[in-house]
Amino acid sequence: MARRGGAPEVSAGSMADIAFLLLIFFLVTTTIETSAGLDRKLPPMEEILDPPVIKQKNIFTVVINREGQLLVEDELINVKDLKAKAIAFLDNGGDGTCAYCKGAKDAESSDNPAKAIISLKNDRETKYGTYVTIQNELVGAYNELRNREAMRLFKTKFTDLDAEYTNPETKDKLSEEAYEKLKEKIKRIQQLFPLILSEAETN
Amino acid sequence: MSKFKKKKEGELPAVSTASLPDIVFMLLFFFMTVTVMKDSSLKVENTLPNANEIKKLEKKDRIVYIYVGKPTKEYEKTFGKESKIQLNDKFADVSEVGSYILSEIAKKPQELQDKITTALKVDREANMGLISDIKQELRKVNALKINYTTNEGDAFTNLK
Numbered sequence: 001m002a003r004r005g006g007a008p009e010v011s012a013g014s015m016a017d018i019a020f021l022l023l024i025f026f027l028v029t030t031t032i033e034t035s036a037g038l039d040r041k042l043p044p045m046e047e048i049l050d051p052p053v054i055k056q057k058n059i060f061t062v063v064i065n066r067e068g069q070l071l072v073e074d075e076l077i078n079v080k081d082l083k084a085k086a087i088a089f090l091d092n093g094g095d096g097t098c099a100y101c102k103g104a105k106d107a108e109s110s111d112n113p114a115k116a117i118i119s120l121k122n123d124r125e126t127k128y129g130t131y132v133t134i135q136n137e138l139v140g141a142y143n144e145l146r147n148r149e150a151m152r153l154f155k156t157k158f159t160d161l162d163a164e165y166t167n168p169e170t171k172d173k174l175s176e177e178a179y180e181k182l183k184e185k186i187k188r189i190q191q192l193f194p195l196i197l198s199e200a201e202t203n
Numbered sequence: 204m205s206k207f208k209k210k211k212e213g214e215l216p217a218v219s220t221a222s223l224p225d226i227v228f229m230l231l232f233f234f235m236t237v238t239v240m241k242d243s244s245l246k247v248e249n250t251l252p253n254a255n256e257i258k259k260l261e262k263k264d265r266i267v268y269i270y271v272g273k274p275t276k277e278y279e280k281t282f283g284k285e286s287k288i289q290l291n292d293k294f295a296d297v298s299e300v301g302s303y304i305l306s307e308i309a310k311k312p313q314e315l316q317d318k319i320t321t322a323l324k325v326d327r328e329a330n331m332g333l334i335s336d337i338k339q340e341l342r343k344v345n346a347l348k349i350n351y352t353t354n355e356g357d358a359f360t361n362l363k
Contacts, residue, residue, distance in 0.1 A: 012224065019227040026234035035260040037322065037352035045342045068362060079362065124332030128271075128325045129252040129361035131334070132351055136254040136358040143256055168261050 038135050040197075058110050060089045060118045064134060066125035079133060086141035090116050090193065100149060100192060113145075113193045121200040138197060145193045150185075158189050247272035247289050252327040253356030260322065260350055265315045267307045267346075269300065271333060272326030286329040288337065297333070300340040308346070320348040327361055 062082070063071040070079055077085065092109040093101030101113065110116035118138055122131055146158035154161070164170050165182055174182065249272050260266060270289040274282040278294075288295050290303045308319050321341060325334060341349065 015224040016220070016227055019224055019231055023227055023231045023234065026231065026238050030234055030238045035263065035266070035322070035352065036257040036355060037260060037350045038254055038256065039258050039320075039348070039350050042338055042342050042347040042349060044345065044347060079359065122331050122335075124330060124335065126331040127327065127361075128329040128331060128334060129327030131331050132252040132254055132327070132353060133358045133361045135351065136256050136353075139256040163259065166258065166261055 038132070038139055040135070043198075054115075054117060055111070057094070057108055058115045058117055060086065060110070060116065062118065062120045062134065062138075064120075064122040064126050064130060066123040068127060068130040070134070079137065082134065082137045083141045083144070086118065086138055087144060089118075090141065091145060092116070100152070102148075114191075117196045117198055119198045119200065139195075142193055142195050146189050149192050150189050153188070154185055158186070161186055161189070244292065245270060245289070246275060246278055246292075246294065247287055248275055248326050248328075249324055250327055251324060251352060251354045252358075252361040254351075254353040254358050255355065257353055257355060258350075260320065260352070265311065265318050266320050266322050266350075267304060268322050268324055269303075269337065270324045271329050271337070273328065286326065286333050288333070297336045297340060300337055301344040304341065304344050304346045318348075319346065320350050321346050322350045322352045324352045 061071075061073060065071070070077055070082065072082065072085055088103060089110055090113050091101050091103035093103050093105055093112060094107050094109055095111040096105065098112045103109075120134065120138070122134075143159055150156055150158035150161060161182065165186055170182075171179060247270055249270060271286055272289075273279075273284055274287055274294070282294060288297065288300065290299065295303065304319075304321060308316050311319065323334070323337070338349070341347070
């Protein structure tokens with residue numbers, strides 16, 4: 001019998017099989033990437049000609065040895081206590097110029113958050129995992145203080161503001177004005193508690 | 204004389220599989236879009252440490268990766284058990300890091316070249332000495348933005 005009208009229909013029955021094959025291929029090759037971490041900025045290389053004199057009380061020294069033990073301000077402490085110590089140091093406001101500080105106002109500790117420096121020193125044989133934990137705790141200390149200030153000023157957390165700012169979708173969603181405002185807010189909080197972390201060259 | 208045959212009792216109607224391809228295609232497209240093809244296979248052990256104060260690294264186009272860790276079993280014989288740096292697909296020396304970063308930056312589009320972040324994917328067992336050396340190299344080539352890539356989790360588990 002002669003065919004009438006059009007080409008014969010292509011069977012779609014095996015479509016599912018083909019799709020499954022591709023699906024399994026992509027399932028196997030997929031690596032959902034872990035792309036999160038601690039951001040840090042390295043100091044530039046150029047030598048500073050006459051380094052400013054920094055008062056000892058404005059420096060919070062953290063030393064990690066090769067066993068992963070922690071020496072903070074010449075005192076052996078547990079890593080779990082580091083965050084609280086760092087917060088106490090940063091939030092101290094010793095000379096009374098810091099209106100928003102809620103610390104102990106101890107004259108022997110840091111003058112102002114803008115002057116407070118955390119100095120981190122580690123051994124060449126310190127494990128990277130330990131180092132990251134310490135970094136994490138120190139960043140945590142800053143984040144907690146910044147969150148507190150952001151809560152007071154803008155009724156949101158600093159970490160939320162920052163996450164919103166770094167999210168690439170935000171720029172399209174917000175108007176230019178709102179985006180600039182967000183940037184301003186983040187800058188303002190960062191100025192209240194600037195992250196000053198000095199890392200000595202290891203020996 | 205009935206025109207319609209009665210169906211036998213107790214026989215279940217077959218489930219239509221006509222929409223199966225659609226469902227599978229949907230899944231397929233999902234995985235196709237989220238897939239990031241690995242551009243280099245890891246030759247080093249890479250158990251990332253945990254941290255909880257992390258920031259997400261958006262914009263993958265402006266990141267250069269450096270892997271550090273012990274060579275995996277396959278390469279242990281040739282490269283030993285000490286931590287090594289892996290750049291792209293091969294092991295490298297600390298002194299090569301600078302030129303690698305510069306060449307990677309040069310590959311990126313002009314407008315992104317000053318926004319490059321170096322993501323350090325370091326095994327938690329690696330020693331800080333090597334990391335410090337890498338950081339020193341990065342400073343030399345003025346690649347100052349770095350990111351210690353970590354998994355999300357309790358940071359104190361790193362200490363064990």
